[in-house]
Amino acid sequence: MKDKLILKIFIITLISLISLSCDDDSTGGETGLTVYPTLDLIGESSVIIEKGVDFEDPGYTSFLSGEDVSDEVIVTSNVDVNVPGVYLVTYEITNSDGYPVSKSRTVYVADTTPSVISTxxxxxxxxxxxxxxxxxxxxxxxxxxxxxxxxxxxxxxxxxxxxxxxxxxxxxxxxxxxxxxxxxxxxxxxxxxxxxxxxxxxxxxxxxxxxxxxxxxxxxxxxxxxxxxxxxxxxxx
Structure with a gap:
């Protein structure tokens, strides 16, 4: 009698576990993984330009699952071509789960006054x-x-x-x-x-x-x- 009771409890527990497993698998294929877009800079990651010369961004590309999403990239820049110094252009794209991917390009603006030490x-x-x-x-x-x-x-x-x-x-x-x-x-x-x-x-x-x-x-x-x-x-x- 005792053995039958233990067997019955075991079967009920097993059925419950199988049922919970099926419920977990019925979430529309969600696996908890997130897909990140690629983000690649065109050209060099650092650029030297002369003071007063316009900075022309060489560009970038971004793809998500084979689709071109470059138009979703947000570009932030503090470049002032009239003031020599070191500047940063940042490129960032965020996926549907809110995770960002970013790259940056350094822009050096040079004073062109003649000097024995070259830029x-x-x-x-x-x-x-x-x-x-x-x-x-x-x-x-x-x-x-x-x-x-x-x-x-x-x-x-x-x-x-x-x-x-x-x-x-x-x-x-x-x-x-x-x-x-x-x-x-x-x-x-x-x-x-x-x-x-x-x-x-x-x-x-x-x-x-x-x-x-x-x-x-x-x-x-x-x-x-x-x-x-x-x-x-x-x-x-």
Missing amino acids: SMHSVLTDTHRINHDSDDARTDFAGYEVLFLQTEPGVFYCSDLLGGYYDQRAGYGSGYAMNGYFKLNEDNTISLISSSVPSWGDSADGMRNGFYDPSTGNIAWTIDYAGILEFNIIFD
Whole structure:
């Protein structure tokens, strides 16, 4: 008698579970997954233009399940072509579930006043190195990375990485770990630091020493002190 009762309870429980499973499957095929649109920029993700020249956006494409939804992309821009500096154009599209997909393009507006230092990408040269004073003055040599100099007013330049790409490119941490900032080329060819920032760490350089433009070679060099114990001796072409 007891065995029959246990069997009956087991059968009732099994039927209930099957019924609940069927109810869950009757939601019109909803699986809890969301479909994201693709979003691709046409052209480069960074553009340099001269002051006063119109910025023509190269464009973008966006597709959702094979359908072109580019007209649903919202573009936000703070570009002012009359004021040299660094600007951002943001592209964003949101799917039906409210999840956004975004991309961005950096626009550099350059002051075209003639200068011995060009607005362009500059290579990090051999003999560039980092010294760690907290580790028996351990030296790490590196070279070959590309850094942007952008003149924003006569003699004043934005630099995309004062550390020569050490953390951003060499270590592979990403652009948030580049030390961007501004420097001034003085009349005697010395270079002075104006400002600096490492966005992802929320800090900046302790200072700059030995900043100099060499007219005989066209090279630019400086020493950046950082984090109390690090010394970056950088040479650019």
